[in-house]
Amino acid sequence: MNPLRIGNFSGFYGDRSAALREMLTGGELDVLTGDYLAELTMLILARDRLKDPGAGYARTFLRQLEDCLGLVRERGVRIVTNAGGLNPAGLAARIDESARKLGIPLSVAQVTGDDLTAAHPGALAAHAYLGGFGIAECLRAGADIVVTGRVTDAALVTGPAAAHFGWGPGQYDELAGAVVAGHVLECGTQATGGNYAFFREGDVRRPGFPLAEIHADGSSVITKHPGTGGFVDVGTVTAQLLYETGGARYPGPDVTARLDSVRLRRDGPDRVRIEGVRGEAPPPTLKVGVNRLGGFRNEVVFVLTGLDIEAKAELVRGQLTDHLATSPPAEVRWELVRTDRPDAGTEETASALLRLVVRDPDQRVVGRALSGAAVELALASYPGFHVAAPPGKGDPYGTFEDAYVPQDAVDHTAVLPGGRVRPVPPPPGTRPLRAVPPPPLPEPLPPGPARRAPLGTVAGARSGDKGGNANVGVWVRTDEAWRWLAHELTVERFRELLPESRELPVTRHVLPGLRALNFVVEGILGAGVAARHRFDPQAKALGEWLRSRRLDIPEVLL
Known part of the structure; x- marks a missing residue:
């Protein structure tokens, strides 16, 4: 069986808008995935939904897709994305409407069941991380475009792979191989030289987006379209494999992948083969990301220039500490950042930054704490007094925490083209997550200079x-x-x-x-x-x- 070619066109909400078109026109593909849902994004979408109940999805994806719907149909590439965010039904309806207006026959499906906000009082959003089998059901039913809410990033790849190769829930090695490939793809150009420690080894001014050639046994080759920027080598893939992971066991809703089994080798120019990945039954619980409003924060950055930096910082800190004592915020943090240089050739390089951050549940407290006090010091503090920007009234900030629920506590559902609903059962077996014993270390280098x-x-x-x-x-x-x-x-x-x-x-x-x-x-x-x-x-x-x-x-x- 030929490999399944899965590409990526988005690693976060705000990624390169032209990437969808670039990937559709740059070479052969079967599936294109877009990842939009970082932890912070869920909070942003939750705040959008507070203003407009019809919002809650990644609006930028809709604009990208509307510009490329004809290409999607012409190339026969299926689109799988978590851009549905907090409102996959709303996004699916908008896509369907756009396709009908343009006269482009494309079927749209969605995955739901992740929203557990009602079970977490006071949360702005609480969503379980679902696996890939809901996506697989949608694709098997003929969907051209699948939008989801909160699924794991790797599920955008495991779902299409399971649908294409007919993998079942117990094929842990194959699924684990797809999880590893999905983890490499999920952050877009981080796999092709973006944000890479040894970036000077290639031209990374405009890296191309990555793709994976996935085989029936779960092995894969990470590469990119010919002629695109950046580069793929064992180092760029290693870096992305380590990103936002923990120990040797990498748990997910469908499988726990053993990162200590991964083997990488060069497979030609801009090609890295991933093989040997082993998988185990997933843990019995699903992770839930809970976003809450933490309170309000305000900050001011004092610019300290030239001589006596430490003394200037001590002066303004003392002045404001006296003021804050009259109505103390819940949290006060000072940080002196020594960006200054001796005998500097420019005023900017002669300056250090003193940052004050205050937090409190009450917006009025953080507003009063800084807005008036900092400005009042303008003519009564250290020589050269000025601030990077005047403080405001204070902005809301969020908090994120993990919760866990049993695998069968969610209603994982595939809403197929035409509106048919198909429940997705939890995995047939689970295994509690335990740390892997430390492996033996190699022989140390002999002593030397x-x-x-x-x-x-x-x-x-x-x-x-x-x-x-x-x-x-x-x-x-x-x-x-x-x-x-x-x-x-x-x-x-x-x-x-x-x-x-x-x-x-x-x-x-x-x-x-x-x-x-x-x-x-x-x-x-x-x-x-x-x-x-x-x-x-x-x-x-x-x-x-x-x-x-x-x-x-x-x-x-x-």
């Missing part, structure tokens, strides 16, 4: 967020470097290099098949990205900070 250098000289990294936690995947490209990294980058050394993690739980996972270590730092992101707890709220650059830190590296690796 070392030189102080950044970790990134020999190692790549990619980091990301899962709720309030962050993961940092670190990998190397040779067996010799792996022999060093596996022994050198312990949890203790990781905490030493990233002081923000010193007081937090840190877990190290070892993946020898990828020559990789994956660190999970619990709580570093507070209540999740929507809470904007830290400077880099999604931990996107945490890995690059780690790569910039210096340590003693054996000269044989340098």
Whole structure:
């Protein structure tokens, strides 16, 4: 049987608008997937729905699709996307309406059952992460376009693969292979050189979007359309495999994929083969993402220029601390960012930033805390006083938390073309999720001369967020470097290099098949990205900070 060619045209809500057309016209494809639903996106869509009950889906997808409906029909490519968000029925109706107006015969189906908001009082949105078999039912019934609510990102690939190859719920190895391919595709151009540690090794000014050639046994080849930008190699695929993952077991609604079984090898220019993936029964519960309104936040950034930076910061901090004491917000955070340089050639490079953030359940408190007080200091504080922008009244912020429900607690439903409804049963078997025992480490490198250098000289990294936690995947490209990294980058050394993690739980996972270590730092992101707890709220650059830190590296690796 020929492989199933599945491409991606979106990795987030706001991705390249031309990508759908580029993928449809750039080469042969069977299915195109679009991923829109990050944790923050669900909160954005929930707030949209508060203003308009008919909203709640990714409007940008509808515009992309309307421009390409004729091409979709002409090329015979099926579209599968979670752009339905909180309102898949609304999006499906709009697509159907657009196709009829244009006289383009396309059938539309949808997947529902993920919305559990009613069971979580006070939540703006609470949605279970569904698997791929609802999508498979829609495609088997002849749907040209399938829109879903909250499914796992990888389900956009496992569903079409299960439909095409006839996989059943118990074919865990095949499903796990598709999960791994789906995880590589889900973030779009991150698999083709985007956000890549070794980006200078190729032209990544406009990376092409990735595609996977999936085979009946679950193995796949990751590649891209000929002539598109970026590049695909073992490193770009490794980086994406480590993104937003934890240990060796990668759980999902349909299968738990064993990341420690993954084997990668070059299969030609811009082609990487993924094989050997093993799967196990999924866990007995489904993850539910719960988004709530956390309160209100306000901030002001004071610009401190030239001499006496620390003293200037102390002065304004003392002035505002006295003011805040009269009506104290629930949370007050100061952060001095030393962007200044001595004897700088421009005023901007001579300046540091002092950031004050306040939070409180009451918008009036955060508004009063900063708006008047910060402005009143304009002529009565440190020399050179000015702010990056005047503070406002305060904006709402969200929080994200995980909950779990039994697999059979959701009404996973495929709404087929024409409106027929088909229930999707829970998996026939489950297995509680347990950590994999640490694998044996390789023999360490023999002693020899070392030189102080950044970790990134020999190692790549990619980091990301899962709720309030962050993961940092670190990998190397040779067996010799792996022999060093596996022994050198312990949890203790990781905490030493990233002081923000010193007081937090840190877990190290070892993946020898990828020559990789994956660190999970619990709580570093507070209540999740929507809470904007830290400077880099999604931990996107945490890995690059780690790569910039210096340590003693054996000269044989340098």
